[in-house]
């Protein structure tokens with residue numbers, strides 16, 4: 001029973017990639033079979049998983065444009081512990097190519113339908129945009145996990161994101177739901193953080209994860225080694241937080 | 257003699273908007289006539305300047321698509337002290353519309369040629385992408401100011417950004433140069449920050465501003481009041497840093 005989760009937020013730098021990598025690694029350590037899909041032409045999730053994006057023979061671009069098979073593109077990120085569909089700047093061409101394709105919002109969904117069964121979790125790292133790549137992720141996904149930096153611009157952008165999710169649910173994907181809201185780079189010493197956190201809980205209630213990801217320099221250092229934080233520094237606050245998040249998510253599924 | 261500066265970096269959340277607003281306000285306080293152009297459909301610079309993006313009769317979208325005149329769209333942000341071409345989600349449609357237009361990379365340049373003379377500085381806030389909006393900014397600009405968070409993904413993305421700047425200079429805008437590299441959210445206690453900072457200086461030399469913008473919660477709070485930080489809290493480290501940056505930039509022009 002595969003669960004496809006889009007990690008999305010059009011606000012930049014809120015921790016989408018950091019969350020996708022470290023949640024994927026934590027779920028893999030918990031024994032689940034995980035696929036990470038890098039849907040960002042910047043290829044951050046690819047590099048942060050130890051895959052050199054400049055040396056890819058084929059990437060998710062080739063898969064989306066039908067030029068390569070899933071088995072050609074999927075790669076095992078051995079230190080991270082999950083499979084990955086890697087991305088590089090070729091994907092920029094996809095943003096334009098997709099706009100002219102038939103059923104352009106369903107391309108990723110169709111690719112995944114044929115290939116998802118071997119995985120328990122598929123996590124999709126989205127770019128900071130509500131463009132056709134993110135739309136494809138939201139159409140293909142069962143749910144969306146929203147990393148949220150507890151600051152003004154991110155809170156303000158949540159309205160547009162919620163409207164987009166609703167529009168996609170109405171039109172393409174009626175079962176799409178919010179997996180959860182994850183507070184990232186959380187610093188409880190700030191009045192602003194606490195205020196925004198309060199507003200999130202008022203609006204999203206139990207959807208806001210109890211687990212928060214604290215600001216921890218290890219999370220910023222790990223990708224420079226191409227490692228998830230729990231491989232780079234397993235006792236760090238960042239590692240413990242993402243392992244706790246995986247636990248919170250798995251317990252939600254255990255209840256169902 | 258108008259100076260048009262694009263504030264660009266395809267990496268999300270590195271402080272583009274915060275820099276555009278606070279540099280614009282600092283230059284205005286130094287007596288210069290400043291125009292801020294919000295080129296991001298997320299409209300952060302618009303909201304952070306105290307302009308309600310949901311209540312705009314017309315926005316930069318209408319200007320770029322020829323549906324409104326410059327004088328209809330330009331608005332004075334009174335507390336901030338500069339003029340602004342505001343943005344809202346209509347601009348998302350522009351990303352697609354522009355792709356089909358003639359000379360699509362020159363649309364903003366042509367608009368500005370007719371209207372720039374009244375301003376000393378025009379600062380353009382770009383979205384976290386190297387899409388057609390950012391391309392328009394780079395084609396229209398005299399120079400690009402790159403805010404840089406001293407962390408791995410931002411450093412890794414600098415290659416793609418430099419290549420894009422070079423490609424645009426070669427093809428459309430031979431006088432395009434790098435105005436400077438601004439280290440943002442700077443925390444000198446981190447080894448990573450210092451390492452990345454060193455690499456920036458090795459690669460970009462004197463282009464790296466001496467002024468760094470420290471991490472300061474006032475910078476994150478100010479936009480929730482629709483104010484630049486020096487209006488919100490003029491003695492804050494964030495305010496002093498952006499005023500110092502404006503000084504460093506103005507001294508460079510004084511030398512020319």
Ligand SMILES: Nc1ncnc2c1ncn2[C@@H]1O[C@H](COP(=O)(O)OP(=O)(O)OP(=O)(O)O)[C@@H](O)[C@H]1O
Nearest residue numbers: 012013014015016017018128214215216220268407
């Ligand atoms: N909890 C944290 N503590 C410290 N640094 C963090 C934390 N989470 C992420 N970072 C760092 O902050 C920066 C932004 O995070 P990240 O790139 O994951 O965000 P993003 O939402 O994927 O950005 P983009 O919108 O550009 O895709 C990165 O340099 C990352 O290493």
Ligand SMILES: Nc1ncnc2c1ncn2[C@@H]1O[C@H](COP(=O)(O)OP(=O)(O)OP(=O)(O)O)[C@@H](O)[C@H]1O
Nearest residue numbers: 012151268269270271272273274384470471472476
């Ligand atoms: N020096 C700083 N200290 C503390 N917070 C900051 C600082 N600079 C920016 N911020 C906050 O960090 C977040 C990201 O900054 P900002 O939105 O300006 O980046 P951006 O590059 O414009 O992002 P995007 O790529 O989404 O357009 C915002 O919430 C902002 O208020």
Ligand SMILES: [Mg+2]
Nearest residue numbers: 016017040044
């Ligand atoms: Mg990312």
Ligand SMILES: [Mg+2]
Nearest residue numbers: 272273296300
């Ligand atoms: Mg911005």
